[in-house]
Amino acid sequence: MDSLAAVDWTAYETQATAAIGAALADSELEDARVHWLGRKSELALALRGVRDKESGMLLNGIRGRLEEAVQHREQELRRLAYQHAAERGVDVTIPGTPVKRGRLHLLTQIRREIEDIFLGLGYEVWDGAEVSTVWENFDALNTDAGHPSRSTLDTFYLDDDTILRTQTSPDQIRAMMTRKPPIYMVSPGRVYRRDTPDATHSPTFQQVECLAVDRGITLADLRGTVLQYFRLLFGPEREVRMRTSYFPFTEPSVEFDVTCFLCDGAGCAVCKHSGWIEMGGAGWVDPDVFRNVDLDPEEWQGFAFGFGIERIAMLRHGLPDLRAFWENDIRVLEQF
Numbered sequence: 001m002d003s004l005a006a007v008d009w010t011a012y013e014t015q016a017t018a019a020i021g022a023a024l025a026d027s028e029l030e031d032a033r034v035h036w037l038g039r040k041s042e043l044a045l046a047l048r049g050v051r052d053k054e055s056g057m058l059l060n061g062i063r064g065r066l067e068e069a070v071q072h073r074e075q076e077l078r079r080l081a082y083q084h085a086a087e088r089g090v091d092v093t094i095p096g097t098p099v100k101r102g103r104l105h106l107l108t109q110i111r112r113e114i115e116d117i118f119l120g121l122g123y124e125v126w127d128g129a130e131v132s133t134v135w136e137n138f139d140a141l142n143t144d145a146g147h148p149s150r151s152t153l154d155t156f157y158l159d160d161d162t163i164l165r166t167q168t169s170p171d172q173i174r175a176m177m178t179r180k181p182p183i184y185m186v187s188p189g190r191v192y193r194r195d196t197p198d199a200t201h202s203p204t205f206q207q208v209e210c211l212a213v214d215r216g217i218t219l220a221d222l223r224g225t226v227l228q229y230f231r232l233l234f235g236p237e238r239e240v241r242m243r244t245s246y247f248p249f250t251e252p253s254v255e256f257d258v259t260c261f262l263c264d265g266a267g268c269a270v271c272k273h274s275g276w277i278e279m280g281g282a283g284w285v286d287p288d289v290f291r292n293v294d295l296d297p298e299e300w301q302g303f304a305f306g307f308g309i310e311r312i313a314m315l316r317h318g319l320p321d322l323r324a325f326w327e328n329d330i331r332v333l334e335q336f
């Protein structure tokens with residue numbers, strides 16, 4: 001072809017390479033690319049007219065090298081732009097600060113999950129008071145006058161008659177004093193005990209109190225409710241067992257265990273190879289407690305149970321230290 005023969009392709013490549021390398025801005029680089037490599041460039045026109053292998057290899061070689069030169073210059077221009085920005089005091093190569101999304105604390109998540117379960121079972125969710133009278137927290141719940149839990153070494157006293165509640169159970173008393181049965185209530189919240197913080201102790205932690213008062217309730221209702229609750233919380237295969245225990249405000253009293261949800265009862269470190277995990281206490285509302293709130297124990301029966309929220313969170317997520325819940329370490333919190 002005449003056009004192929006008429007062009008000094010060595011000079012073309014040299015001029016094109018120089019023009020590309022001299023571009024000082026993206027727009028100049030684009031102009032050079034269009035001029036030397038674009039569809040209407042001499043190179044493109046010549047390539048379209050190529051008839052022999054040798055010319056094709058020559059021109060394609062030039063095109064390949066010029067395209068590389070464009071890419072190379074593009075990167076250089078970007079680097080220069082960063083450098084100029086850095087000289088002006090802005091380092092645009094530093095990644096931006098990611099915006100951290102807020103989320104509910106793990107304990108709040110579990111507490112809400114528990115509330116939803118009980119709402120589904122027809123219970124009312126109470127928001128109990130953290131400040132309680134000594135009578136509500138101890139006397140009305142049949143705690144002996146000399147019981148060590150009343151001591152100022154164990155309980156935070158605001159004055160002689162007022163304390164930070166040591167358990168959520170005073171909410172049972174308030175519920176029975178402020179409304180007529182039937183009562184189906186659940187009350188989650190913080191409780192306070194004088195304790196030195198360590199991996200398994202804290203001066204404040206969260207409990208959930210559950211109370212049902214009605215006519216004709218039986219121990220089977222208690223068992224069924226506890227079982228249903230733990231199956232909703234830990235999975236439909238869970239079983240519950242009860243062991244006799246003692247609490248001043250229930251008679252009889254039991255402690256309940258649930259089959260380990262990590263090993264399905266086969267035995268693991270969490271359940272101490274027993275297949276069972278201790279979850280809380282429960283019992284039949286003591287007739288004296290009914291009398292303390294002016295309910296007739298001949299007419300009304302009821303059960304109560306309670307458990308800790310932190311324990312559920314620790315078991316479910318394998319957290320070894322209670323303090324992790326209060327330290328607000330973002331590395332811990334953002335995992336949930």
Ligand SMILES: [Zn+2]
Pocket residue numbers: 260261262263264265266267268269270271272273275276
């Ligand atoms: Zn286990």
